Amino acid sequence: MNKKYTAEPYRIKMVEPIFETTKEERIELLKNAGYNPFSLASKNVYIDLLTDSGTGSMSQEQWGHMMTADEAYAGSKSFYKLEGVVKNITGYKYFIPAHQGRGAEQIVLPQLVTKKGMYFISNIHFDTTRAHVELAGARAIDCVIDECFNIELDHPFKGNFDLVRLEELILEKGSENIGGIIMTITNNSAGGQPVSFANMKAVKEISHKYGITLLIDGARYAENAFFIKEREEGFKDLSILEISRKTFDLADIFLMSAKKDGLVNMGGIIAIKDDELLYKKCQTYIVPYEGFPTYGGLSGRDMEALAQGLMEALDMRYLRHRVDQIRFLGDMLKEAGVPIQYPIGGHAVFVDCGKMAPHIAYDQFPALSVVNELYLEAGIRGVEIGSLLLGRDPDTHKNLKSPIEFMRLTIPRRLYTYSHLEIVGQAVIEVYKRRNELKGYVFEYESPMLRHFTSTFKPNIKETK
Known part of the structure; x- marks a missing residue:
């Protein structure tokens, strides 16, 4: 290697054999x-x-906490532990677990589609998000900056929203026809590219101007916070948790496939800042689709591993x-x-x-x-x-x-x-x-x-x- 790359910050304690075919x-x-x-x-x-997604290795701490899990159907102590971690990271009032990201999308997105002919606008919708938008009867529109498509261009935040185009789309379609603006961080289909805090803040201002719900699809929010810390002026002295909290403060809803930056094999998150009516609707829908609101398709062991993994991903x-x-x-x-x-x-x-x-x-x-x-x-x-x-x-x-x-x-x-x-x-x-x-x-x-x-x-x- 002709450049310096960080060595693994761990020792290997367990191994799984892999085999080659001809x-x-x-x-x-x-x-x-x-x-x-x-x-x-x-x-x-x-x-x-x-x-x-769900393919990484868990830590000894995660495996250890799984042994102390509470598998109660309702009111599990493992749920309350996970709830505390999610609220600490996001600052949001309401939390519901889901089995993975698409489970969270299945519950939340239909609640935002109130009539036919609605749209969701994203920097780029990923596959399951686009599918759930369409299943809810709406249409998905992507609105990423043009620099994203020049692969040789050295631009620090190619995942950014095109702010001019975003406002044009809102005016063209009508703000009353926009179910939500979805900020995908990092922007997967753009090439795993991050979104700057300044861009997210500007999107927040536009969503507030037109009264449109702003969602964060944050499967890789910690990685996005890392790039903000490394590349954006004014953030180098902040911790990943502090940057994440500032990020979540911009949005109304946080959806997450926790199988990425949750460092677990299965799990998803629905977090709602302060909309009690939306929370109650989602709480109702979670029961037939995912499970009781205090487990949402996850075992107590899953919730214990996720509570620990969410904190480890901020390191x-x-x-x-x-x-x-x-x-x-x-x-x-x-x-x-x-x-x-x-x-x-x-x-x-x-x-x-x-x-x-x-x-x-x-x-x-x-x-x-x-x-x-x-x-x-x-x-x-x-x-x-x-x-x-x-x-x-x-x-x-x-x-x-x-x-x-x-x-x-x-x-x-x-x-x-x-x-x-x-x-x-x-x-x-x-x-x-x-x-x-x-x-x-x-x-x-x-x-x-x-x-x-x-x-x-x-x-x-x-x-x-």
């Missing part, structure tokens, strides 16, 4: 999976970078190593000429497969092609974040074209070492060398919703733009 085996395994990496059995994956030593692991892999690829989103984000390296394989049309999914080739090369599983994930227009049913066709190489928390990531980098570089040989994919079966999860494909014989 190239011949992987060819057959991928074919049997319908050329969809989601359908591969994990035992046949050597290094799994599909997602950082600067952990966050610096976390970001350095991503930077290590990103620097390796960038130095080899592989086109990646830059600056490197907080949870993954995003490879621009549209630039890597421009001969593959967007509706033949160039990023899926690169993802599959990476698995064939070295048994490494990444994920497509492009036109396949974006899906179809809910009204016209035409394939939507993503501005960038990303392959996301998502690093689970506290799971892999720099040596693992070096192997990943070498494999991506080998695929890059033969990028002109890659072929696109077409559907054999297309799932009607969130199609990237369960659809099946076949290689396309002809590649035409």
